[in-house]
Amino acid sequence: MPVKRLFAFKGTLSNASIQHRLKYLITAALVALVFYLAILNRQWAHLENVFHFETSHNIPPSTSNHTIHKLAQDAQVQFKQLLGKRPVSLEQAASRYRERRGRHPPPGFDTWFLAAQETDAIVVEDFFDRIYHDINPFWALDPARLRRMIKDEQHYIRVRDGKAWFVSDHLELRQPWVQRWTELVEEMMPNLPDLDMVLNVMDETRVLVPWEEITKYVTEEQRQRDIFHPSKAITDYTKYQDEPSDKDEPPIKVKWIEGEQHQYWDHYRVTCPPGTPGHNMSSLETLDRSPSYPTQPLPFTTDGFIQNFTASTDPCLQPHIRGMHGTFIESVSMSTTHSLFPIFGGCKLPGNNEILIPAGMILDSYDLFSGGESHGGEWAMKKNELVWRGVASGGRHKDANWWGFQRLRFIQMMNGTTVSHLEAGEDVAPTFSLSELGEYQTQAQRNNSLGKWVSSFSDAAFVAFECFPRQEDGLCSYLDPYMELRNSIHMKEQYDYKFLPDIDGNSYSGRFRAFMRSTSLVLKSTIYTEWHDDRLIPWVHFVPFDNTFVDIYTIIEYYLRHDAEAHRIAEEGREWSEKVMRREDMKLYVWRLLLEYARVMDPAREKLAFVEDLKD
Numbered sequence: 230m231p232v233k234r235l236f237a238f239k240g241t242l243s244n245a246s247i248q249h250r251l252k253y254l255i256t257a258a259l260v261a262l263v264f265y266l267a268i269l270n271r272q273w274a275h276l277e278n279v280f281h282f283e284t285s286h287n288i289p290p291s292t293s294n295h296t297i298h299k300l301a302q303d304a305q306v307q308f309k310q311l312l313g314k315r316p317v318s319l320e321q322a323a324s325r326y327r328e329r330r331g332r333h334p335p336p337g338f339d340t341w342f343l344a345a346q347e348t349d350a351i352v353v354e355d356f357f358d359r360i361y362h363d364i365n366p367f368w369a370l371d372p373a374r375l376r377r378m379i380k381d382e383q384h385y386i387r388v389r390d391g392k393a394w395f396v397s398d399h400l401e402l403r404q405p406w407v408q409r410w411t412e413l414v415e416e417m418m419p420n421l422p423d424l425d426m427v428l429n430v431m432d433e434t435r436v437l438v439p440w441e442e443i444t445k446y447v448t449e450e451q452r453q454r455d456i457f458h459p460s461k462a463i464t465d466y467t468k469y470q471d472e473p474s475d476k477d478e479p480p481i482k483v484k485w486i487e488g489e490q491h492q493y494w495d496h497y498r499v500t501c502p503p504g505t506p507g508h509n510m511s512s513l514e515t516l517d518r519s520p521s522y523p524t525q526p527l528p529f530t531t532d533g534f535i536q537n538f539t540a541s542t543d544p545c546l547q548p549h550i551r552g553m554h555g556t557f558i559e560s561v562s563m564s565t566t567h568s569l570f571p572i573f574g575g576c577k578l579p580g581n582n583e584i585l586i587p588a589g590m591i592l593d594s595y596d597l598f599s600g601g602e603s604h605g606g607e608w609a610m611k612k613n614e615l616v617w618r619g620v621a622s623g624g625r626h627k628d629a630n631w632w633g634f635q636r637l638r639f640i641q642m643m644n645g646t647t648v649s650h651l652e653a654g655e656d657v658a659p660t661f662s663l664s665e666l667g668e669y670q671t672q673a674q675r676n677n678s679l680g681k682w683v684s685s686f687s688d689a690a691f692v693a694f695e696c697f698p699r700q701e702d703g704l705c706s707y708l709d710p711y712m713e714l715r716n717s718i719h720m721k722e723q724y725d726y727k728f729l730p731d732i733d734g735n736s737y738s739g740r741f742r743a744f745m746r747s748t749s750l751v752l753k754s755t756i757y758t759e760w761h762d763d764r765l766i767p768w769v770h771f772v773p774f775d776n777t778f779v780d781i782y783t784i785i786e787y788y789l790r791h792d793a794e795a796h797r798i799a800e801e802g803r804e805w806s807e808k809v810m811r812r813e814d815m816k817l818y819v820w821r822l823l824l825e826y827a828r829v830m831d832p833a834r835e836k837l838a839f840v841e842d843l844k845d
């Protein structure tokens with residue numbers, strides 16, 4: 230544009246020689262500009278090498294002005310900024326820590342940072358924000374009291390004198406992932422101080438501290454922050470047997486509220502800030518035979534697409550989800566408390582107060598969840614289609630509530646036959662409503678051929694129904710008219726499809742990491758938070774979609790039409806997850822978390838600090 234405008238001046242100059250000179254000047258300026266840009270470009274390339282990040286995918290810039298395209302562009306900028314924050318030395322890492330956390334790092338930080346460097350891990354301080362979100366409230370409770378709270382627990386990993394092992398008084402209750410967690414902690418030995426780590430062995434999430442209380446705790450933690458003089462620092466954690474309260478004082482029992490699986494929403498909403506729509510809405514008494522979609526645009530969307538993925542997981546901002554997610558309709562089991570209690574779990578809802586660690590199933594090398602060594606072939610060789618296979622989990626669905634469950638909704642929406650029947654005016658899909666998709670209309674829906682179009686790309690089905698009550702034959706009388714079971718498809722074969730959607734089950738979905746590491750495009754909707762949330766950027770590494778799924782058709786239509794953009798996200802997601810979601814990265818995350826945990830549980834915690842970098 231500017232160049233064109235410059236030449237437009239030509240006609241207004243009367244003197245030919247001036248015109249001639251001007252041409253030379255402009256040419257010279259252009260040449261200089263080209264050189265300058267080339268140098269800038271080289272510098273940028275050099276910077277990217279420093280961050281061990283190469284934008285190897287020369288995917289041509291798209292001229293689309295679609296909201297999805299803009300969201301992806303903004304996310305790219307955010308991602309570049311994040312990479313610029315990578316520290317190169319222990320001193321820098323410790324200084325970033327003090328800046329962001331308002332404290333000295335915990336003792337052992339140096340060994341941890343060294344291990345991170347040795348495994349070539351990308352350590353950006355922001356990647357660990359989740360740890361502080363989870364741990365900080367515990368600074369408001371007395372450490373001796375905290376130790377007494379976990380004293381009488383049933384399932385925990387114990388660390389003493391540089392050795393780790395699992396303790397349980399209910400061997401038959403033992404979940405496979407407990408084994409995986411213990412192995413991970415063992416790998417950090419002998420670098421961890423003494424600790425006991427209570428584990429959530431249930432599928433469901435647990436602790437729900439009321440908003441007012443947790444806010445008080447968080448404020449108290451901020452008040453206590455202090456970067457004291459290095460000479461005052463203590464560098465050895467207190468051994469458990471040295472602490473009298475560990476031996477003599479009786480345990481403090483936490484009151485777990487059990488049963489009443491359909492009441493979880495009422496327990497949950499006490500965590501919602503006053504003023505959020507969820508705060509004042511009670512559980513649904515009955516579930517209408519068609520879902521209640523939100524009537525207002527959701528605050529975390531732009532033109533209807535997820536703009537803030539973190540907020541999009543928050544049930545407080547979307548109370549309609551209490552009728553559209555199994556967790557709130559009726560979970561398989563429930564055991565919750567409103568007291569802050571230190572328990573570790575693989576996922577949680579944003580309002581839960583568990584301490585997050587990588588979910589056990591993703592630590593498993595079991596092929597079903599990981600796809601083994603295979604990550605799929607070339608993008609161009611894949612089918613232009615979507616695939617999903619899984620269990621109809623999500624909670625206890627029954628004759629009177631099944632249409633609210635997320636996976637059942639997804640399977641119906643991805644069934645072209647069902648959608649065609651709906652278009653013909655038949656009442657065949659109580660799980661969703663086409664008229665709710667008004668503003669999201671795809672070309673196919675405007676043509677009244679949505680069902681036909683869905684059939685052209687979708688292969689989604691259950692491999693098991695998990696009815697309640699369970700039927701002997703594995704079938705499900707109330708689902709029979711609407712859906713059928715299909716054979717499972719091995720993860721390796723799912724990678725032959727371009728689109729891999731991921732939907733919550735009883736809690737988080739165990740496939741996500743394997744999907745991310747594949748060469749296919751991951752589409753994700755969830756109300757759960759996980760350890761990796763701060764290191765993945767939606768629209769750069771995966772495509773987010775809303776928990777009601779109203780946007781899913783439009784998103785698929787967009788990426789079927791913009792194949793290069795889909796390819797780019799698939800590739801960026803794969804490359805990045807191989808850098809920041811490796812087993813080493815999970816180990817480093819838990820290692821650092823456990824240093825913080827051991828410190829907050831330590832009677833001498835105020836002065837426990839790593840300060841070596843500050844000494845001359």
Ligand SMILES: *[C@@H]1O[C@H](CO)[C@@H](O)[C@H](O)[C@H]1NC(C)=O
Pocket residue numbers: 294295296
């Ligand atoms: C995209 O551009 C077209 C024409 O250039 C315009 O009509 C349309 O409103 C734009 N859409 C958005 C989402 O900005």
Ligand SMILES: *[C@@H]1O[C@H](CO)[C@@H](O)[C@H](O)[C@H]1NC(C)=O
Pocket residue numbers: 503508509
């Ligand atoms: C709504 O929340 C406020 C503040 O917590 C409370 O005082 C009020 O009673 C609630 N109203 C209803 C209808 O639950």
Ligand SMILES: *[C@@H]1O[C@H](CO)[C@@H](O)[C@H](O)[C@H]1NC(C)=O
Pocket residue numbers: 537538539540543
């Ligand atoms: C996204 O939402 C989260 C949670 O609601 C909020 O803390 C954060 O500030 C939001 N981010 C942006 C960029 O608005």
Ligand SMILES: *[C@@H]1O[C@H](CO)[C@@H](O)[C@H](O)[C@H]1NC(C)=O
Pocket residue numbers: 672673676678682
């Ligand atoms: C919609 O209908 C038009 C005109 O009949 C047709 O050209 C187009 O291919 C159809 N599009 C879809 C997605 O069905």
Ligand SMILES: *[C@@H]1O[C@H](CO)[C@@H](O)[C@H](O)[C@H]1NC(C)=O
Pocket residue numbers: 640644645646647650657689690691710711712713714715
């Ligand atoms: C798709 O829907 C039809 C009826 O609408 C049903 O007969 C069929 O079993 C469904 N397919 C799957 C895979 O669930």
